[in-house]
Amino acid sequence: MADSVSLIQEQYKKMLQSYIEEKNEQGLYHAQQFSKKVLENQISPEEVVSLHLEVVEEFYPDLPDGATDSFEFLLEVMMGYGLAYREHQSLRDKQRELEQEINVAASMQQTFLPKEIPGVDSMDIGVISVPASKMSGDYYHFVKDENGCIGLAIADIIGKGVPAALCMSMIKYAMDSLPEQRLQPGALLENLNRVVEQNVASNMFITMMYGSYDPRVHHFYYSGAGHEPGFYYDSAADNFEELYAKGLVLGIKRDTTFREYHKKVELGDFIVLLSDGVTECRTEHGFIERDEITSLIRKYKHLSAQEIVNNIFYELEKIQGFQLRDDFTLIILRRKV
Known part of the structure; x- marks a missing residue:
């Protein structure tokens, strides 16, 4: 799992660097595809923000304190969002399970008629x-x-x-x-x-x-x-x-x-x-x-x-x-x- 996360971090760094240098739509498309890997590997939103901050600080070591502070603020926001999102996903999973049970019960009910x-x-x-x-x-x-x-x-x-x-x-x-x-x-x-x-x-x-x-x-x-x-x-x-x-x-x-x-x-x-x-x-x-x-x-x-x-x-x-x-x-x- 750690190796997988490291690979994702390295891939993100290359993607962001490429987009900053070229600023094309291809880079934005890659970013959308990358979000699927983030979900598959259960990386939280706050972890993505933290990764982004690390890469930006590496590219721009003289980043103003205000910009760094804004990322810290965003990180706190994303931590709250991440908790709410995970809770939402859990509820959706339970809802899917309930719907499957209802479908089975509805099919069974038809056999009574x-x-x-x-x-x-x-x-x-x-x-x-x-x-x-x-x-x-x-x-x-x-x-x-x-x-x-x-x-x-x-x-x-x-x-x-x-x-x-x-x-x-x-x-x-x-x-x-x-x-x-x-x-x-x-x-x-x-x-x-x-x-x-x-x-x-x-x-x-x-x-x-x-x-x-x-x-x-x-x-x-x-x-x-x-x-x-x-x-x-x-x-x-x-x-x-x-x-x-x-x-x-x-x-x-x-x-x-x-x-x-x-x-x-x-x-x-x-x-x-x-x-x-x-x-x-x-x-x-x-x-x-x-x-x-x-x-x-x-x-x-x-x-x-x-x-x-x-x-x-x-x-x-x-x-x-x-x-x-x-x-x-x-x-x-x-x-x-």
Whole structure:
């Protein structure tokens, strides 16, 4: 290391002497390239100033005291700058490490979401879920049983980043571990609530709506845990009503029970489940109204379920200047037979 520094000092001396004698742009270019070697060898700014002073004093032994004193002053300034710069570099390195960890967690988080939507002959299903940043606090889940019944969940984890991803993994595996109750909304939420209450920090909560659609009788059974109300569209009356399911947020109280509701789904009717990132879209005039969401759904209801959710996302993203402020998840299930 000492030999390397000596070589750098000698190279600097030659470069400076050449520039003083010739004063050309080539010398300035060499100086820029030299700065890379300085960084590679972890030479501090104050060491560069000290080196410069030594070389200048060698070239100009009769340098006025004022000029020498100015270099001493600059050296003190650079010592403070060097400390701040090294601290800045350390923070940048830590930030890069954190970003890499977040990228890994974000990739892992994607594996928790369904790779495909279960096929049901009588149902047209559309889903879109877009995070506002790399990590999402929204979660959705589909499962199909041996009778062709579809179970689906939509959840919002109050919290973001890596803790939300870890919480999401717990929710997924807890749901997967309850096969015998997975299509019974009230019982499933009660089991999940106990898991969340025992394993999640007191400052983290999860809202969820879970529903089960039975294509044999065309009934939709559902329960809610403090989640954003969805919508039910009655095609015959061309009317929307709120799909509200009263229930305490998961993780608040261990022995919470969840009421189960149900709807008879007629031909052409559809169910809309969503996260608050849909209903709390903000424009320059404030939050949009829920009526605006139903107006958009009505505008595109002639399309397939997937086309409906895609178009609604585009419209709401557009009015926010294509900058999501919250995670966006929208699910539509429409009876087609």
